[in-house]
Amino acid sequence: MFGLRSNLRVGLDIGSHSIKLAAVEKMGPRFRLVKWKCQELYTGGDRYDPEGPKKSVAVPGLMRMFNELQIMPKRIKRLASCIGGQLVSAKEISSVMQTEAEMASSLLLEARKHIPLDGSETVVDYQIMGDDVTDSDKVRVLLVATTRRNYETHQDFLREIELKPGIIDIEPLACLNSYIIHSQMPDEGVAIFLNIGARRTTLSVYGRRDSFFTRDLPIGGQAFTEELMHKYGISYEEAERVKREQGMEPDLERKGGNGESSLSLAEKSTFDRLGDEINRSLRFYVKETGQSVFTHFVLTGGGVLLPGLDTYLNNKFNLPIELYNPFNQLDSRVPIEAENPYQMAAAIGLAIRGDL
Numbered sequence: 001m002f003g004l005r006s007n008l009r010v011g012l013d014i015g016s017h018s019i020k021l022a023a024v025e026k027m028g029p030r031f032r033l034v035k036w037k038c039q040e041l042y043t044g045g046d047r048y049d050p051e052g053p054k055k056s057v058a059v060p061g062l063m064r065m066f067n068e069l070q071i072m073p074k075r076i077k078r079l080a081s082c083i084g085g086q087l088v089s090a091k092e093i094s095s096v097m098q099t100e101a102e103m104a105s106s107l108l109l110e111a112r113k114h115i116p117l118d119g120s121e122t123v124v125d126y127q128i129m130g131d132d133v134t135d136s137d138k139v140r141v142l143l144v145a146t147t148r149r150n151y152e153t154h155q156d157f158l159r160e161i162e163l164k165p166g167i168i169d170i171e172p173l174a175c176l177n178s179y180i181i182h183s184q185m186p187d188e189g190v191a192i193f194l195n196i197g198a199r200r201t202t203l204s205v206y207g208r209r210d211s212f213f214t215r216d217l218p219i220g221g222q223a224f225t226e227e228l229m230h231k232y233g234i235s236y237e238e239a240e241r242v243k244r245e246q247g248m249e250p251d252l253e254r255k256g257g258n259g260e261s262s263l264s265l266a267e268k269s270t271f272d273r274l275g276d277e278i279n280r281s282l283r284f285y286v287k288e289t290g291q292s293v294f295t296h297f298v299l300t301g302g303g304v305l306l307p308g309l310d311t312y313l314n315n316k317f318n319l320p321i322e323l324y325n326p327f328n329q330l331d332s333r334v335p336i337e338a339e340n341p342y343q344m345a346a347a348i349g350l351a352i353r354g355d356l
């Protein structure tokens with residue numbers, strides 16, 4: 001039924017603004033895109049929920065998406081999905097290579113030392129990132145942890161529509177995996193990855209030689225929408241439209257007349273707040289690692305298409321900016337027409353995971 005073959009690899013990214021799904025088939029060393037969709041969660045006048053979608057929003061959204069794609073959730077055998085946000089922590093360490101069982105037990109203990117979580121029960125996992133070029137006996141291991149509650153809530157969403165939770169990754173790693181599988185990383189220095197979602201921007205730093213670092217910045221596309229709603233007294237839907245079409249300096253009259261209100265003069269723009277947050281994280285990274293050679297920015301996430309964003313970042317940090325289109329590395333029988341391909345980076349990264 002529905003012609004779904006079980007060798008499909010499905011990547012699913014449930015964001016606070018939209019749900020993204022990519023289904024691929026492995027064809028030798030490459031992947032062929034079979035189906036994909038990006039679906040907004042709040043289109044029917046419901047209010048955007050910065051906490052992330054409630055079950056009552058996420059579950060019908062997921063069901064609609066699977067129906068439209070004509071995929072039966074319970075027939076999917078290879079599923080990878082992701083979680084993100086403040087409740088997720090990651091830390092890279094260097095460790096001697098061990099068997100899988102040894103690795104699991106010793107690293108899980110290690111993780112408790114390195115990963116600051118609020119003391120509630122945690123779920124810990126790890127991923128080998130490659131050889132440690134500074135010590136040939138060791139490998140780079142990324143420890144990740146989240147609260148059990150966060151993990152189980154995510155699994156609950158999936159089970160509710162009869163999806164069998166498979167691999168669960170963290171969002172920054174899903175975006176990074178999507179990029180590094182086919183793109184060359186420079187030998188020296190590190191690249192800065194920004195995944196600009198709705199409620200947050202996830203900044204990650206990665207290079208061949210230096211530690212992976214990731215941090216959530218509490219400013220994403222929604223903060224830009226809210227700035228427009230405030231300044232111009234327009235609704236969420238209107239502000240979303242204006243933002244995409246005109247950016248942050250639209251041809252609209254400001255709320256309260258022509259003069260700038262004292263409030264908006266005193267407030268920093270969302271661009272500047274985001275820029276400051278990025279700056280602070282990079283300074284922290286330099287202090288922790290001693291590495292200060294940043295090669296370029298790689299941008300993913302729905303917010304990347306905000307008019308003026310790339311110019312702002314380029315002016316502030318004076319680094320090249322790459323908008324990463326994850327579809328470019330996939331084969332497809334039909335031309336891929338995506339309005340905002342950058343939004344699909346995590347879902348595609350999940351679908352093409354080597355071990356899925």
Ligand SMILES: Nc1ncnc2c1ncn2[C@@H]1O[C@H](COP(=O)(O)OP(=O)(O)OP(=O)(O)O)[C@@H](O)[C@H]1O
Binds near residue numbers: 240244340
């Ligand atoms: N063409 C566009 N121009 C500007 N902004 C856009 C455009 N398309 C989408 N966005 C913005 O991108 C954001 C959604 O991106 P994305 O789907 O990556 O977020 P999400 O994964 O749902 O959120 P999060 O990960 O923060 O929970 C929204 O704020 C939306 O307004």
Ligand SMILES: [Mg+2]
Binds near residue numbers: 014197
């Ligand atoms: Mg997201």
